[in-house]
Amino acid sequence: MQNATPVRKSTLLASLDWLEHAFLPAGMAPPEETACGHQRHTSTVIMSEEAFPRKQCEADGVIATDSRPVAVYTADCLPVLIADTRRHHVAAVHAGLKGALAGVLPQAVNRLFDLGATPESLFVAIGPAIAPCCYELGQDMLSTITTNPRVTAPQWSATQPVNPHAVRLQAQATSKGIWFDLPALGRQMLLDMKIPAAQIDVLPVCTYCNAEPQSSYRRNSHFSDGYALRYSWIQRRA
Secondary structure (H helix, E strand, O other): OOOOOOOEOOHHHHOOOOEEEEEOOOOOOOOOOOEOOEOOOOOOEEEHHHOOOOOOOEOOEEEEOOOOOEEEEEOOOEEEEEEEOOOOEEEEEEEOHHHHHHOHHHHHHHHHHHOOOOHHHEEEEEOOEOOOOOOEEOHHHHHHHHOOOOOOOOOEEOOOOOOOOOOOOOOOOOOOOEEEOHHHHHHHHHHHOOOOHHHEEEOOOEOOOOOOOOOOHHHHHHHOOOOOOEEEEEEEOO
């Protein structure tokens, strides 16, 4: 039976004994001292001291070089947690389609490089997000995506994929559009930054059809189920 309020973790990040992290269920608060930006689907990445108290500064990525936890809040967008095993720095990034196309993931990785990371020292987990089984985009968006220089290997389908793990109805087609793989886009951008594939973990949880209730903004717009923000946080142990 599915746990109604699962706290999810990445096996990859959990293998690093110097950090703590969690992909929290909808409505659960992160640790009290967490730094978090005021998210606007931008490519802006700031340091943790600029993002505490929370949401005082517009940013979609936060980096910590100390032991303060950093977090992002999402509904269907990608929550991306990054750990640098070389310097023991951590980052949390909010990457919806708009922010991903704007370059928030490369910006965060490049900031970590500037702080001493290398591609081989970065370990990354992409948490629960809307999956291609439920993420329909209009045909007009396909041109916007494929002409973006940061998109080198877009994954999409003209027919809706079936999610065998769905616990509630998948999204219903409304626009005769495409079914886009947002987690694959995030992974592709990380690979393009030369991060080894074995150091990128994608949690296979669709917020629309197989995460806990109230996880999806898009689902709420279709069914009025309600939704609550999901925080994802990461912290270097003191």
